[in-house]
Amino acid sequence: MKLKNIFMALMIAVLAIALVACQGDSEKEKEGEDNSNTEQKDNENNEEENNEAAADLEGSVVIDGSGTVYPLMAKLAEEYMSNEQPNVSVEVSRAGTSAGFKKFLVEDGTDFNDASRQIKDEEQEEADKLGMEVKELKVALDGLTFVINKENDWATEMTAEDLKKIFLADGGVTKWSDINPDWPDEEINTYGPNENHGTYEFFYENILEEKDLVDDVDLQQDYPTLVKMIEEDKNGIAFFGFGYYVNNQDKLQAVSVDFGNGAVEPSLDTIAEDGDYAQFTRPVFTYLNVDNAKEKPQVLDYAIYVMNNVNHVAGETGFAPIPDAEVEESVSFLEGLK
Structure with a gap:
């Protein structure tokens, strides 16, 4: 009988210890959950404050x-x-x-x-x-683009050197027939952005190597004005950025340029610092x-x-x-x- 009582007392003690341990673990888990929730709320509050700060600009x-x-x-x-x-x-x-x-x-x-x-x-x-x-x-990245009138069906492809000669004072080119005898014996009218524009400076410094432009080149402040001039001049040619050509393709056409390996049309695929249109890319x-x-x-x-x-x-x-x-x-x- 005594042994039975002792055994029962031991079982009760073991169960009590296990119960205390479970309660301890439960409290730790709850404490961990509380800490995690607090950290999450802090992060959410910080994110919300940052978003509010950005939204209040x-x-x-x-x-x-x-x-x-x-x-x-x-x-x-x-x-x-x-x-x-x-x-x-x-x-x-x-x-x-x-x-x-x-x-x-x-x-x-x-x-x-x-x-x-x-x-x-x-x-x-x-x-x-x-x-x-x-x-x-x-x-x-932008591609310097040479544009001509929609009715110009002869000068759609030119070499880089021909284009330079058209705009150089000592280039020896004043008529289309100076480039190709089969082309019209008509005076070429040249246009471009004026000295306020980086495009002019890039063209003058990098392409023409700071040599004088032709005396009668018509340089304009506004790009829309240049677009209109070429649109109305069958013998006109102008230079400006590719973006203005893209936005006016219904009024103009771009000259494909032969840099020595065949004519290259300026496009988003060819304009690159190491691409086919690299010489005119900036x-x-x-x-x-x-x-x-x-x-x-x-x-x-x-x-x-x-x-x-x-x-x-x-x-x-x-x-x-x-x-x-x-x-x-x-x-x-x-x-x-x-």
Whole structure:
């Protein structure tokens, strides 16, 4: 009987110990769940605060510069204001690369300057004098395009050298028949953007190697004016960025260029720094006033948006995309300004 009582007492003790252990585990699990829930709530609150901060952006972002880059930046600005920050006003103008730098490199200047060439040494020196930190952001690739009238059925293909000779003062070409005796014995009328534009500077410096243009070349400030002039001139030829050609294909036709291995039509497939149209391909940029980006959240936010989305909209506006690695490098720099 005593043994039976002792055995029963031992069983009760074991059950009591097990019960206490289970309660301990349950309390630990509950404590872990509480900690996890707290951390999750903290993360959700932080994310919500960040989203609210982003949603509360307001003010303006002021952009000027390249007429070539304008369609790309205008498209990005439109989508940003419609889909991301409706309380931020992004103002995009197109004075031209050089004229734009004059508005950018001053006290209280623009936030961005779009450019179809890189910043010049004297422009960088001006920024240094002002104590302004400037960041170059490469946004796309453009192809210098030569356009002719829709009725011109003879000059649809030319060599790169022929095109240069047409625009050079000492090129020895004034009529179409000077290039090919089978072509019309008619004077060639030349057009292009004026000195305010980076496209002019790229053409003059890189293609013509800083040699004089023909005296009677008609240089214009506005690209739509150039489009209209070629549309109305059967003997006209002009140069500008591929994007303006793409948006006016119903009015103009592009010249296919023979660089030595057969004629190449400018297109999103051929425009590349190492592609078939490489000799007439150039990068285009926007330059950011870093000080403004640090002081104005909307300026930095827009800069990050541009780089994260530029490759998605480049093709829509006549530009070839840049490598993803270059996009990521720019975004990393911009994120570091926060």
